Amino acid sequence: MKFDIRDIKLANKGKLRIEWAKEQMPVLNLIKKEFQKNKPLKNIRISCCLHVTTETANLAQTLKAGGADVVLCASNPLSTQDDVAASLVKDCGIPVFAINGEDNKTYYKHIKSALDHRPAITMDDGADLVSAVHSERTELLKDIIGGSEETTTGIIRLRSLEKKGLLRFPMIAVNDADTKHLFDNRYGTGQSTIDGIIRATNILLAGCNFVVSGYGWCGRGVAAKAKGMGANVIVTEIDPLKALEAVMDGFSVMSGLDAARKADVFVSVTGDISVIDERHFKVMKDGVIICNSGHFNVEIDIKALEKLSKKKRKIKDFVEEYTLKDGRRINLLGEGRLINLAAAEGHPACVMDMSFANQALCAEFMVKNSSKLDKKVYKVPEKIDRRISRLKLTSMGVKIDTLTQEQKKYLASWEMGT
Ligand code: ADE
Secondary structure (H helix, E strand, O other): OEEOOHHHHHHHHHHHHHHHHOOHHHHHHHHHHHHHOOOOOOOOEEEEEEEOOOHHHHHHHHHHOOEEEEEEEEOOOOOOOOEEEEEEHHHHOOOEOOOOOOHHHHHHHHHHHHOOOOOEEEEEEHHHHHHHHHHHHHHHHHOOOEEOOOHHHHHHHHHHHHHHOOOOOOEEEHHHHHHHHHHHHHHHHHHHHHHHHHHOOOOOOOOOOEEOOOOOOHHHHHHHHHHHOEEEEEEOOHHHHHHHHEEEEEEEEOOOOOOOOOOOOEEEOOOOOEEEHHHHOOOOOEEEEEEOOOOOOOEEEEHHHHHHHEEEEEEEEEEEEEEEOOEEEEEHHHHEEHHHHOOOOOOOOHHHHHHHHHHHHHHHHHHHHHOOOOEEEOOOOOHHHHHHHHHHHHHOOOOOOOOOHHHHHHHHHOOOOO
């Protein structure tokens, strides 16, 4: 078996941590049991490009239990948990190509290795596999029945391919399932971003000016959690509707430049490029902390920061201090890569449970419906989304009501008023 990981000797530590996460993933565990019995993915080759974490390990094991032949590479050079990679290889026989801190060349070499598996299904977090298949590995297209995408940024890339008429196989937008983005993006990114900032810096959030750029589901989560810890939260937006929501959710909303002047901490969660750039660096306070929690490391213009700086030094893990020519210092966290996975452990297993339940059930759906799917970006079937919310509630011991016959009739009628 081919693989490329840091150190196989880390496997024991990884195995225990994977088990720890499993405890918080009851929905995925249930699907795993079903998969073990029915083998819906029998002999299906799946290449996954996901963050190599304890939660992903549980997904990979679920797919394997369903009969799939799975390989895994990293979807970010800094998010790999090396002990998890080791355990997947040693204890589960799943090939992994991922090493924490790998350079860009190795990162793309690992993507290539995952594609050498000749997948029938691709599973992406950020669309790097799909992008490579469409540009450099078109010979693989004939074997691919479909793919799924985990994150907002990846779906933006897929929609661009679809709009330009270039998408060559069906894709399912897992991110857009309600049981994904309403929980993973909001509560998962919210909590883990704060966790990453605190682990990297140990700053007190109470009383600090905490700027969040972007008020999508991730931005909302980060803003809400920072507010909960007593920060004075400022939101910047380009979408008037989202800006209005942020105002009515009780946040100060202002331009990025005005926010940059006030920020003690500045987090970008937009999915776009150069959100924090030269204009902002020029007005920031001495000692400001800047970081990114969007998928790619493009949100902070690090090249511009380097150009403006006369000195750079590593203060501690995940903190680099840039001294500008005028003497002000800007602290960049986690090389501008997503701070929740670089400096912390990513989203907690409890929310990844629903995200990865979607991934597993969508893989099954693609196999069952491969002949009916076109080269389009599909929503997660409503039935899957609903089922996951019900299973999650049951696992939490939460009971809900059902409509009475009278209520059903009322909701279906137009005749009845008061
Ligand atoms: N994305 C964000 N958090 C994650 C996690 N814990 N595992 C896999 N992917 C993630």
